[in-house]
Amino acid sequence: MDKTTQDYTATDKIITRITSWTAIVILIVLLVMGIRIITDRFRYQITNDAQVQEYINPVVARVSGYVKEVRFEDNQQVDQGDTLIKIDPSQFLLLESESAEATANAGAELSVLESNIMTAARLASVSESQISAARARLTKQEKDYSRYSKLFAAESATAQQLEAVKEALDIARSDYESALGNYRAALSRIEDYRSRKAGLSAEIRRRDAVQKRAMLDLSYTVITAPYKGKMGRKTIQNGEFVQANQTLANIVNQDADKWVIANFKETQISEMRTGQPVLIETDAFPDEVFHGQIESFSPGTGSSFSLLPTDNATGNFVKIVQRIPVKIKLTDSRQHTGMLRAGMNATVKVIRHP
Known part of the structure; x- marks a missing residue:
């Protein structure tokens, strides 16, 4: 056997060994993930169709007039009673x-x-x-x-x-x-x-x-913050004419608790009860686990409350699994949930056997 053949055989052995170990590692990872997924499916009812919610209220002009002064910026923290907007009096x-x-x-x-x-x-x-x-x-x-x-x-x-x-x-x-x-x-x-x-x-x-x-x-020409919160996007400028009942800005109420709306399939809610403990993971903070409990169930499916509810009597019926909105109250402290923002995507796990 010449030297070239010997080198080729040694290289093949190294590649085969590396490939084998790589395959073994991948197999182990897949097995671990599979076991975890199966375990989670057994222990939890899971959905990733969930969003963090909190009270977002509009700041509305109660009289018509020209804006004299705007005293807030985008995403500014404000306290209750702080002057936000002044209308020419x-x-x-x-x-x-x-x-x-x-x-x-x-x-x-x-x-x-x-x-x-x-x-x-x-x-x-x-x-x-x-x-x-x-x-x-x-x-x-x-x-x-x-x-x-x-x-x-x-x-x-x-x-x-x-x-x-x-x-x-x-x-x-x-x-x-x-x-x-x-x-x-x-x-x-x-x-x-x-x-x-x-x-x-x-x-x-x-x-x-x-x-x-x-x-x-x-x-009413002096518009103040109704509570402690955080302002949204600034959309008005000095000198702009505003009408009564016009929305001038939005404010997020930070004195109120946050909650999660999870849309579970109708086949998942049969074992759910009010007060059942919940684990919540967000896409923004994948290493953080938040805790909560089921507070209430929607009286109808999401499609029932849509602007144009589907009519299954039209003759073109295709059965689609419906989703039931479930309100989940966060039970962690406000310091822990303070990082959450309205609209964040979340994965919700309802513990089957707490």
């Missing part, structure tokens, strides 16, 4: 000032009415006293007329005297009717003033409500 200041002046004017009119009511009440009191005096004079004249009528019948008084008494009686009766009319007119004026006062009081309350609304709208 000029028009709202004018409205508040106008409503305040209108309220003050109505108050002055009410004071005048109250003064008129007091004056009319005093006049009514005077008229009432005049009625008493007129009634007394009328009573006296009636008695005089009765007496002179008897005297005239007995021919003890002349017709001229009787006519004079009759004239005085008519004057007394007229004075009494005049005093009574004046009193009734005074009472009528009082009622008129009181009616106007009631209407003006209602108008004052309306104007006061308008003023309070103007002050409320003025307060």
Whole structure:
């Protein structure tokens, strides 16, 4: 055997040995992975169709106007009460000032009415006293007329005297009717003033409500953080016109707990129960294991709540395994779950036999 053949044979042996060991290592790895997968399938119900969720709320403009100042940046940490956006308050200041002046004017009119009511009440009191005096004079004249009528019948008084008494009686009766009319007119004026006062009081309350609304709208020009959280993307700039109810930004509530929504196949949930322990792994942190427990099950499949639910009665039916959203509460401390972000993909393992 020559030297070339000997070298080729030695090389073949080395390659064969390396290939054999490599194959053995690969086989062992595959066996370990297979055993682990089989074990996991036996111990857990698993799905990788899961996402981390947390409360993401919009920051909405409650009044229309031009943006005067934006006080946050992308992904900025904010505390409850921090000013986020200021809207130009000029028009709202004018409205508040106008409503305040209108309220003050109505108050002055009410004071005048109250003064008129007091004056009319005093006049009514005077008229009432005049009625008493007129009634007394009328009573006296009636008695005089009765007496002179008897005297005239007995021919003890002349017709001229009787006519004079009759004239005085008519004057007394007229004075009494005049005093009574004046009193009734005074009472009528009082009622008129009181009616106007009631209407003006209602108008004052309306104007006061308008003023309070103007002050409320003025307060809405300063938009603050409703709670401690983290701002999303900044999408507005100074000078931009915004409409009422327009979403200006989004804020993630960091005071609330996070949770996971796992979409399990309908064939997997038969053994699941509320309170069952769960292991959670995320793609972002593959070396971290988070713990949780099942909090609730969706009342329907995901497709049932879609915008256009499928209609299996169309004749083109293809059976597809449906998925049931399961809400999983994270039981780890907030310090541990603080690294998680909304929308992160996760793998959820529900322990079959805790």
